Amino acid sequence: MNLSQFLLILGARKKVIFFTLLTTVLAALALSMLMPKTYKATTSMLLNYKGVDPLTGMPMPGQLLPGYMATQIDIASSKRVALQVVDQLKLASSPAVIAQFNESTDGRGTVRDWLADLLLRKLEIVPARESSVVDINFKGSDPQFVAAVANAFAEEYQKVSVQLKVDPIKKASTYFDEQTKLLRDNVEVAQSRLSKYQQEHGIVSVDNRLDVESNRLNDLSAQLVGAQGQSMEAQSRQRMAAGSSGESPDVASNGLIQNLKLNLGSAEAKLSDVAQRLGQNHPQYLSAKTEVEKLRRDLDEQIRIASRSVGNNAQILQQREAAIREAMQAQKAKVLELNRTRDEMGVLAKDVESAQRAFDAASQRFSQTKIEGQAEQSDIAVLNPAVPPIDADSPKVVRNVLLSVFLGVFLGVGLAFVLELLNRRVRSDSDLRDALNIPVFGVLETAPTRSGRGKLQALLPRRLRLN
Known part of the structure; x- marks a missing residue:
């Protein structure tokens, strides 16, 4: 099939293509108008990570730097953060939510876990390509609710990141406290032995x-x-x-x-x-x-x-x-x-x-870990808090219509070719030559149809074109 045959088929099946396009556009427009509106709230977080501990000034190992951003994204989208968001917004105490939970799960599991899973499905963490900014996106039908959830995720993410850093340090501080007491006892025992030995032998210097x-x-x-x-x-x-x-x-x-x-x-x-x-x-x-x-x-x-x-x-x-x-x-x-x-x-x-x-080394390390355990400083800051969105994020009517136009044209062309394959017509001399495998000596060209004239007049030959 050459280009002229392709164009002839499109011209002959233009009504099919048009009605298919019109149907697709109308269907997309109707679906866009009938779909519920969804709003998206975004909270921008800045990760002030420089590879140096803000309290001790000790540099972090270089092999941990490449995976830092991915680790923070996993923490922000973890179920622990989602459960704390549920607790902060007190979503599990709503009677309507409890009824919906019982209807959906038949009472299996807990409301907190069910709500946390629902929130995580609508949550999206998007890191910037060449910066330390991370966007926390949350979608929902209520603008006020999506903004509150996005900000709650940002806040709880900060708390969880601080807890993940402070909890091991507190455990280490407890361990160093016990070791300091034990080492202090060892110093006292060793000093008493030395003093007793000096007294027994009468040694001053x-x-x-x-x-x-x-x-x-x-x-x-x-x-x-x-x-x-x-x-x-x-x-x-x-x-x-x-x-x-x-x-x-x-x-x-x-x-x-x-x-x-x-x-x-x-x-x-x-x-x-x-x-x-x-x-x-x-x-x-x-x-x-x-x-x-x-x-x-x-x-x-x-x-x-x-x-x-x-x-x-x-x-x-x-x-x-x-x-x-x-x-x-x-x-x-x-x-x-x-x-x-x-x-x-x-x-x-x-x-x-x-x-x-x-004892001195353990005391110094205990003091340092104790200070680190009490320092609830985070290297994560809220750059732009989420505000209730005015415009809906979806459905996007213009985008859907444009996509339906491309889809309608594609479907119309495809349907036209399917109909042409099912009912093949001779539309040019090349089609006749290909179908009968005989030479074509001439083609009768017809005049264009004018208004008020019948089809029979339009089919009358005007001139003969010889091959």
């Missing part, structure tokens, strides 16, 4: 006391070294004094012994002189001899006394060395005990510090 005892140990070590040197020197002097008294420097340096030696030398010189002049039985000789012997005995006695003095001095130095060594051993044991005490006390002090740090 371990570090200062350890420094004093360490200095004392160092002093005793130095004294021991000095005492050991003095003892060794005294033992050498003792051995020299016990071996050969005349060679002992301690004996030789004794003033009394030196005087006795001088007196003994003088007496021996006098005895030698008397012996040369007098006989051994002479009184002067005997007197000089007696004096020499007495001086010699005195010298020997003083030498023995000096030797004993050197030995006594050596014994005293040895005892002093032993005493210093014993004191140093005791001081060393005391310092070691203080070191052990300091280590044990350091462990207890670290326990106190660890418990204190854990």
